[in-house]
Amino acid sequence: MKIYNLRNYFLLLSFTCLLFTVSCKKKDSIGNAGMLTGADSKVWKTEKETTATGEKDKLTKEEKQQEIQFFANGSFSMRSNTQNASGKWTYDAMARNLSLQFVGSDATENFQVLNLTNDELKLQAKDGSQMVLEAD
Template sequence: MKLMPFPFRYLASLLVLVALFATSCNQENKVGETNMLYGTDSKVWKTDKETTATGDKVDQTSADKKTELRFFANGNFNMTSPSQTMQGTYTFDQTAKKITLTPTGSSNTLSFDVVNLTKDEITLRAPDGSQMMLEAD
């Protein structure tokens, strides 16, 4: 058996390490399949954390902690909090990583970039750069 010259073995090892690092970094901030948003029929998401556009943590009030966002498989959503309720329809473009909420009776839409979507958590980024991290209930 012939041994590889030292520089080639070094280069091969370095390439393997780079590939492993890239793969492990890619596991975070993954946008999964659409059904991760609503489960089998519907799924409730609760606010876990919020950050400002500059990345500063936003302190959660007790009302924030009680806010729930439910996505249904049929394209409807509702959001409830101690101070308000909102319902309407949503579209989720998994390829573009965007979700758009259209409240009932409103011509305005709320659009967010989906930074991360797994079966247990979702991170939404608003147009101003602020983010909201939600956990599945």
């Protein structure tokens, strides 16, 4: 009888540990457009990038200084030391899609939103490369 109770105890302990591990795992969050812009606007800076094959892509000094600002009115501004660009953005939380339409261009950049919280934005391009941005 003692072996049976001991086996149940270990089974229960294993299940509890598994449940704890699963519940503590960081889950990706797909927030709303308000998380992207804040009340009026929010500035995001690139924290890290990976290539389409999943390898870490080292950011240059210039890339670390680049920023994108999303405004609540649907416009955005990208700035770096060498160039500026602006346009309109749309975010579809259900489709997990962020689209950027640049002024003076017919091309639209589309990204899959992998994670959106108040502090972090993780995007994936069509080629599979990923970018993590942090709110400034």
